[in-house]
Structure formats: structure tokens, C-alpha cells
Amino acid sequence: MELKNINIEERMKYYNVNGLSIVLFSDGQIKKTKNYGLLEVNSNRKVNNDSIFCACSISKFLTGLLAIKLLEEGYLNLDSDVNEALVTWKVPENKYTLNKKVTLRNLLSHQSGIKDPENSFFELNLDMGVPSMVEILEGKSHYCKEPIEVQFEPESEFHYSDAGYCIIQQLIEDVTKKQFYQVINELIFEPLEIKNSQLNMIMSEVNREKFSCGHKKNGKLVEGKHPVYPYPAASGLWTTSMNLATLVLELMNAVKGDSKLGISKSLANEMISPQKGKSWLGLGVFLEGEEIEVEISSLGWGIGFQCMMVAYPHMEKGAVIMTNAELGVHQLEGIIGEIYKSLLT
Secondary structure (H helix, E strand, O other): OOOOOOOHHHHHHHHOOOEEEEEEEEOOEEEEEEEEEEOOOOOOOEOOOOOEEEEEOOHHHHHHHHHHHHHHHOOOOOOOEHHHOOOOOOOOOOHHHOOOOOEHHHHHOOOOOEOOOOOOOOOOOHHHOOOOHHHHHOOOEOOEOOOOOEOOOOOOOOOOOHHHHHHHHHHHHHHHOOOHHHHHHHHHHOOOOOOOOEOOOOHHHOOHHHEOOOEOOOOOEOOOOOOOOOOHHHHOEEEOHHHHHHHHHHHHHHHOOOOOOOOOHHHHHHHOOOEOOEOOEOOOOEEEOOHHHOEEEEEEEEOOEEEEEEEEHHHOEEEEEEEOOOOOOOHHHOHHHHHHHHHHO
């Protein structure tokens, strides 16, 4: 993939984007990295290959990759009732779960029948404390004030759900008896030699030099500079564009039977296949097109940040685009969309 007919610096100025990092890959390899601008407005900290951005909901792609690794290891089952494996919290039984139970496949593809409560799953406020996942799921925290429950029969409707990925996190912690970030480190980051990514993060505890600050659509800093989401599986990943590209390439390699993580070709292909008749839903990713031309994507949008991962696994090409700007419009309607379209021309 190549950037064509676009002046990145000019478009950054137009959109008030302070910092941007792009990785392009083709033939199953990273071919080009391009870094622009600053990690913090009015500073001298320039974006480089080691710059760490908030990936927001691209965390769900990482969670999907971990889930299929744990399926491979026999910790999880894709199509059984998740309540059979959940220990510390269980999906409440109600009229919607009489005929169909919630499965891991449902949760990964946002078809569990769970809909996020309004005004929930916002950024961490240390004055409110860091909630446990059980407190969140029981509706006993400031971040989610209503108990999570099934509101539609599983597989009947699509509802994009952070709560669903909170359940996946609790499921993984219950079956592995470890914290989610520890499982990610041991099964994903360490084998792939990913060193500039993390999920267990309170910003007061880390060296901020590599970390990008978030910015508003007017280019000014967001309050607190580094918004953190206390839902690692749903939106807690901080990473570099290079590290994120490494994760995408691992999935691509797994699809052709060459996984470093030991993920089988069949499970990797399941991750990028339509789920329950929905042509646009994979496991932890969204789909466009089909067969050899299938495009997978994951978008991140949070306080002060927007980003995108897009790849064509069978054609072994793709891109990662990360910015420290929240433009107030869908990614494809801003600078990320312009870059994406330039790659397709």
C-alpha cells in the first residue's frame, strides 16, 4: 500500500492534528513508516516509531486475537454458554436467554443481545477510584450504573458493546486465574517481542516521555492529557503504530498457517469470517468484501485520539494510522479517512 495524492502535513494543519503515525505493509512485511508532528502541542516531543498512542477500541482486535489463542489452548469454547466458565460473575438469566445462551462468539461479534447502558464506559476518574470488573458488570460503579444483562435474544440483533468485551475480560481472568494484562503479556506481547504496549496503566506510574497526549478538534490538549479507560479488553490498549502492525501481521501469518503464537490456520480464518450470517462481523474485527479480497478493520475513537487498523489478510497488505486528535467526526470523515482513501487509489 502506498500514500498517493495527499499532502499529509497540509491535511494535518487543516484538521488541527498535532501528531500522526502511519505504518504500511505489503507482501506480509512492514514496508514503510511515516511519522509527523508532535506528541504534545507546543512541545518539542516529535512523533517517532516508539511513540505510544491510545488505541481505544482497537483493543477489541487485540482481545479477539487473545481469545483465539486461548481457544487454541483449550481454555475457552467459542459456542458454549459463557456461564459454564464464568466464576466471579455470571450473565443473568432472563426471558431472552431461555432459548439461546450467550456465547464467546456472540460477545466477540457484538451479537450477545447486550446493549451498553447510556452514559457508561467513560474515561477513568481517579477521584472515583478504579472499579473492579465485577463492580462494573453489576452496575455498582460510576462508570456503569446499571447491571449488565441481555436485552435481546442472542444473535437476533447487532449492538456494538463495550460491556460485552468486559464480560470477555472477566471470562479470560476466570479461566486463566490471572489478570487480563498479565495474560496479554505472557501469550501475546512477549512471544511477539512487543515492548512498547501496555494495558495496566495509571499515567502517574509510567514514564510519559514516549506517550502522546490527547488533543481536541481545535488542537488543544484534553484535560489530564492522557485519558485512561479502566476496561482493558474493550478500550485500554496504549501502543505504537509499529506494535499494532506487528499484531496485524501475526494474524495475517496465522491465516496462511505460519503463526508465531501457535494459532491454527482454521481459527485465524474463523476470526476473519462472517459470523452468524452478518457479512460485516468477524471476531473482534469488522469485515468488508469477501473471500480473497476481504478487508478487516478496527477503529479507535476516544478522548483526544482517533486511529484505524485496516488489512487485507489474503493479499498480505494493510495499514495502521494513529493520531492524537479527536476530530468530533467519524474517522473516515476526517484525516484518517483521507489517508485510507489515498491508499486505495
